[in-house]
Amino acid sequence: MIEAFSLKNAHHFGDALASQARLRYRVFIQQRGLDHAHYDRMEYDEFDTPAAVYLVWRDQAQVVRGLMRCVPTSVPYMLERYCRNFASRAVSRRVTKCGNQAASASTGPMIRTFANASCRNSCARFRSSVNTTV
Numbered sequence: 001m002i003e004a005f006s007l008k009n010a011h012h013f014g015d016a017l018a019s020q021a022r023l024r025y026r027v028f029i030q031q032r033g034l035d036h037a038h039y040d041r042m043e044y045d046e047f048d049t050p051a052a053v054y055l056v057w058r059d060q061a062q063v064v065r066g067l068m069r070c071v072p073t074s075v076p077y078m079l080e081r082y083c084r085n086f087a088s089r090a091v092s093r094r095v096t097k098c099g100n101q102a103a104s105a106s107t108g109p110m111i112r113t114f115a116n117a118s119c120r121n122s123c124a125r126f127r128s129s130v131n132t133t134v
Helices: 016-031 079-082 110-132
Strands: 002-006 053-060 066-072 096-103
Touching: 002 016, 016 053, 016 066
Parallel strands: none
Antiparallel strands: 002 053, 053 066, 066 096
């Protein structure tokens, strides 16, 4: 099951916020070797704001194994900041961008595929529930 939370209500989801940051550390820093900000084996960046909504998939032990972060385009978002040539100038300021997807390499490929697909599908449903057609 996919859980959706933000900084505002993360306390209702146990350690999901910290668990997703630990997964991001493993994927982006340990596995991919990216030079990202981190503390105590948890990755974070300037887009981890109160506007962000985290979609996570946890295993039976409640460890986050797949995640996606969604951020409205009314605040700074990763694609706009770092990939301007890919970001459409016609994007409405009311659209929600989902990005920063990660899945644990320590799980099997079928679980990673399921977690990623579940997060993408949940992101699509989340976007359709909050976006306004222009």
